[in-house]
Amino acid sequence: MCGICGILVRKTSVNAPSNLVRSMGDALSHRGPDANGCYHDPVRGVFFEHRRLAIIDLSAAGRQPLYNEDRTVVVMVNGEIYNYRELREQLTRRGHRFASQCDVETVVHLFEEQGIGGWKNLRGMFAIAVYDTKSGELYLTRDSLGIKPLYVYESSELIAFSSEIRGFQALPNFASDPNPDGWMDFLLLGSVPAPRTHLKNIRALLPGETLTIRKNQVLSEGSSPISAWCHGAAEATRSEASAARECIRDSVRKHLVSDVPIGIFLSGGMDSGALAGIASEISTTPVHTVSVTLPGHALDESALARQTAEVFGTHHVEIPLDQASFEADFHVFFDHLDLPSIDGFNTFIVSKVARAAGLTVALSGLGGDEIFAGYNSFQLVPRLTRLHQIASWGGSIGKGAAAFLLEKIRHGSSAARVAEIFRSRPANIRSGYLACRGLFVGRILEDLLAPELRSYARAAHTRFLDETSWVLERQLQPRLAVAGLELSRYMSSQLLRDTDVMSMAHGLEVRTPLVDVEVVRGCLPFLAHDFEGDGHPKWLLRQSLDRPLPASVVQRPKRGFVFPWQEWMSGFVLKDFDRKLASPNGWADILQPKSVQWWRDAYVRGWAHWSCFWALYVLMKFLEKTRGSH
Numbered sequence: 001m002c003g004i005c006g007i008l009v010r011k012t013s014v015n016a017p018s019n020l021v022r023s024m025g026d027a028l029s030h031r032g033p034d035a036n037g038c039y040h041d042p043v044r045g046v047f048f049e050h051r052r053l054a055i056i057d058l059s060a061a062g063r064q065p066l067y068n069e070d071r072t073v074v075v076m077v078n079g080e081i082y083n084y085r086e087l088r089e090q091l092t093r094r095g096h097r098f099a100s101q102c103d104v105e106t107v108v109h110l111f112e113e114q115g116i117g118g119w120k121n122l123r124g125m126f127a128i129a130v131y132d133t134k135s136g137e138l139y140l141t142r143d144s145l146g147i148k149p150l151y152v153y154e155s156s157e158l159i160a161f162s163s164e165i166r167g168f169q170a171l172p173n174f175a176s177d178p179n180p181d182g183w184m185d186f187l188l189l190g191s192v193p194a195p196r197t198h199l200k201n202i203r204a205l206l207p208g209e210t211l212t213i214r215k216n217q218v219l220s221e222g223s224s225p226i227s228a229w230c231h232g233a234a235e236a237t238r239s240e241a242s243a244a245r246e247c248i249r250d251s252v253r254k255h256l257v258s259d260v261p262i263g264i265f266l267s268g269g270m271d272s273g274a275l276a277g278i279a280s281e282i283s284t285t286p287v288h289t290v291s292v293t294l295p296g297h298a299l300d301e302s303a304l305a306r307q308t309a310e311v312f313g314t315h316h317v318e319i320p321l322d323q324a325s326f327e328a329d330f331h332v333f334f335d336h337l338d339l340p341s342i343d344g345f346n347t348f349i350v351s352k353v354a355r356a357a358g359l360t361v362a363l364s365g366l367g368g369d370e371i372f373a374g375y376n377s378f379q380l381v382p383r384l385t386r387l388h389q390i391a392s393w394g395g396s397i398g399k400g401a402a403a404f405l406l407e408k409i410r411h412g413s414s415a416a417r418v419a420e421i422f423r424s425r426p427a428n429i430r431s432g433y434l435a436c437r438g439l440f441v442g443r444i445l446e447d448l449l450a451p452e453l454r455s456y457a458r459a460a461h462t463r464f465l466d467e468t469s470w471v472l473e474r475q476l477q478p479r480l481a482v483a484g485l486e487l488s489r490y491m492s493s494q495l496l497r498d499t500d501v502m503s504m505a506h507g508l509e510v511r512t513p514l515v516d517v518e519v520v521r522g523c524l525p526f527l528a529h530d531f532e533g534d535g536h537p538k539w540l541l542r543q544s545l546d547r548p549l550p551a552s553v554v555q556r557p558k559r560g561f562v563f564p565w566q567e568w569m570s571g572f573v574l575k576d577f578d579r580k581l582a583s584p585n586g587w588a589d590i591l592q593p594k595s596v597q598w599w600r601d602a603y604v605r606g607w608a609h610w611s612c613f614w615a616l617y618v619l620m621k622f623l624e625k626t627r628g629s630h
Contacts, residue, residue, distance in 0.1 A: 002052050003028030004076040004129055005162040008138055009045030010215050014157050017047050023170035025049030028163055031504040039065045039074050046131055050076050053507055055361060058259050061100035068112045069097055072133045077104045078163050079126035079148045082254035116210050123517060138213040144225050145515050146207030146492035149500055153202050159213055164501060165202060165338040176201040178623060180453060183590060184460035187440045190342035190615060191494035198340050198622060207492055227470040230484040233524035234477055241543055247522045248544040252278045255513040260360035263288035265350050268304030270538050271365025273553050275513060277545045280312040289314040290354045292321050299564055307550040319353040327572045336505040340618050342611050344498035351503040366495055367514035370486040371523045372538040373479055376558060377436045382478040385432035392427040413608040420444050429481045430468050437490060439615050448595045479527045565610040573617060580620045587623040
């Protein structure tokens with residue numbers, strides 16, 4: 001895993017582009033502390049920079065960019081290709097000559113032979129930049145599940161790409177004003193989905209998308225296969241569990257390949273516990289596991305994680321965390337948060353701990369809840385949808401009455417959000433998902449905004465419905481529809497993006513064996529056919545183990561790996577929030593100070609969930625930073 005960036009010059013008036021791209025690379029140096037490399041072609045105005053975190057083939061031969069035999073294909077990759085050994089063997093038989101043992105070199109020869117059509121053969125996490133010196137075309141692509149991010153900035157003078165948005169700040173006359181559409185997306189669901197970002201002129205590649213770039217033209221093709229997989233799973237006959245078992249174990253096996261120390265993020269849950277178990281059964285060396293603990297707090301999962309570590313005989317490390325530690329790391333965390341999100345700090349801390357423990361690579365159980373129906377949303381969204389449909393039989397009066405009763409029976413911002421959805425939105429699975437996952441919706445969002453921006457709030461909801469319309473096609477089974485929404489929205493836009501940037505803040509590579517094209521495609525049919533196994537959660541994942549997880553882990557109520565945010569934010573964050581309220585700067589152009597004050601007070605009295613308060617704080621800080629940069 002690395003940091004990649006580059007410039008394609010459109011006008012010769014751009015001064016010293018080689019220095020500019022080097023500065024972009026320096027801004028990404030935390031992603032690749034082991035080496036740097038470059039490709040500069042001043043005649044054609046093409047400039048690449050690479051910062052390397054050495055994982056496979058630690059020698060100088062593995063440094064990027066990498067080339068084909070006659071150096072007509074130039075390649076940089078951020079990520080890992082897990083099936084590189086199989087591809088290398090096939091390519092070698094067809095006459096290709098390799099100069100390294102690096103996984104990335106398979107991309108070089110695959111492109112040389114098949115062009116951008118070769119990406120479909122890659123199994124891994126990747127953001128790829130390929131320059132074809134013969135055609136003068138630059139190709140940028142991203143893996144189909146969206147594990148690795150890639151951003152593009154375009155102006156009249158140049159086109160640039162970068163693994164992180166911060167890389168663009170080194171460019172001359174960099175100007176990218178706040179993007180209201182991106183901010184509305186963020187307030188609606190807590191993250192900004194590709195292709196939008198919070199800034200104009202900067203777009204994120206979509207999962208599975210390839211851009212073909214010439215100096216004056218940008219062409220796009222390809223998309224994520226998640227919708228097709230969900231519809232295909234609904235039509236397929238459920239495969240045998242043994243096939244799914246081997247697929248999961250094969251993915252873990254491939255994700256364990258490394259020439260540097262590797263370990264596992266271990267919480268008290270089943271996803272990371274299953275990975276620890278499978279890895280301990282596969283690996284010929286002791287498996288390292290790392291946990292963050294919350295001493296004395298009800299959310300502490302250290303006892304469960306310790307039981308799992310003992311069952312599988314891992315070398316286990318525990319690092320305690322408290323509010324003082326959170327506040328001490330806060331500014332560094334926020335410096336790396338270059339795209340708004342209500343998540344990320346968990347990964348920031350556990351990555352810091354893993355790196356301090358001597359690991360360069362860590363496996364994460366991310367993805368398990370999405371493909372094995374672990375989230376409460378798999379039960380809650382269909383239930384809310386049914387209630388909404390029943391209320392809709394009574395027209396606007398029925399929906400209004402249901403919303404009124406809900407707010408009387410339940411208390412807090414979550415109930416208010418569901419009531420607003422009932423009043424104003426159509427009754428279908430997408431509205432149910434928004435009621436479950438949303439932050440500020442409908443009139444709740446509009447009331448937060450300056451009057452001239454309220455149309456953007458309405459547009460954001462319409463955009464969400466348009467982009468998720470595929471879940472209503474062909475009567476997709478509810479659990480499968482929820483899985484598709486979780487995979488394509490929450491996981492892709494929030495969890496994976498934050499995992500990348502927050503792990504790389506510490507020069508740590510995080511791998512996600514459950515977010516694998518073969519695993520996702522192979523396991524979705526079990527959701528479509530309501531397969532329950534032994535009646536306990538995530539049987540399909542657990543049956544991949546030779547030894548069972550501790551009963552205490554399997555039978556405990558579902559609870560994600562979370563910190564006590566409602567409590568911790570009452571300290572430094574609340575004080576800083578109040579300072580911003582007292583002296584509006586930048587954010588008051590978008591948010592109404594009186595409404596922000598109301599939500600602040602609602603958080604303090606316990607009515608508003610911490611995520612609403614945190615989202616407003618993140619927006620305020622970003623808008624201040626954006627205004628300051630101009």
